[in-house]
Amino acid sequence: MKLRVAFRFIAVLLVLALAACATGPRVASQADPSADFSRYRSYAFFTPLALEQHGYTTITSNRIRAAVRSQMEARGYVLDEANPDLWINLNAYMQDKTRVTTMPEVDYDYYYSYRARSYVAVPYWRDRTDVRQYTEGTLNVDVVDVRRKQLVWEGVAVGTVGRVDPARQGEKIDAAVAAIFAEYPYRAGGAAN
Known part of the structure; x- marks a missing residue:
């Protein structure tokens, strides 16, 4: 039963994705x-x-x-x-x-901390610019x-x-x-x- 519901859900998502791609002028x-x-x-x-x-x-x-x-x-x-x-x-x-679209995104750099004696993840933010x-x-x-x-x-x-x-x-x-x-x-x- 769960497989049938999952299959229907995936089919509906596929139809919606195809409809979004089929836009005209x-x-x-x-x-x-x-x-x-x-x-x-x-x-x-x-x-x-x-x-x-x-x-x-x-x-x-x-x-x-x-x-x-x-x-x-x-x-x-x-x-x-x-x-x-x-x-x-x-x-x-x-x-x-x-x-031109700009989106903020987050990334991580890893640094070795001598005090913690391990690597620490430090987040940083930047803008990603896409040009089409x-x-x-x-x-x-x-x-x-x-x-x-x-x-x-x-x-x-x-x-x-x-x-x-x-x-x-x-x-x-x-x-x-x-x-x-x-x-x-x-x-x-x-x-x-």
Whole structure:
């Protein structure tokens, strides 16, 4: 019986540890409260996208565009490059960051005491400083009312970017775009999700 309880406890701890490791990007969004989402049915990508600052598309920008297209079409919006209700603008950038943490820790030195005729442990405290360098990536999705030329919704995902193989990079892009659009509460014609 005790073995079974111990096994369940270890299994719960393992599930909690895996859940802690499986965190995705931090996502935030905001909507214009004065926007009338009931009249939006079509969209197009803004030209030129902020993501394509150098005047050409890249493999990554095409993958982000495809992920956004999939999310918009899943919500009932139609791609209409000639006369859209909404423009979608995309921007992404990376920034090198450094995280410095300092923690106090205790250690012991041993000295021989001639009076006690033995070794004595003497504690001393010091600060341990850890420096971690990483790259933080930010992906913005802006939804703009074409007629009013005004931002009506913005979604932002921020997360740590690591080196991954190209197949996994596409999966991570799709997951980040899906996380952003999980915050988008509207469907074509204005019905909330």
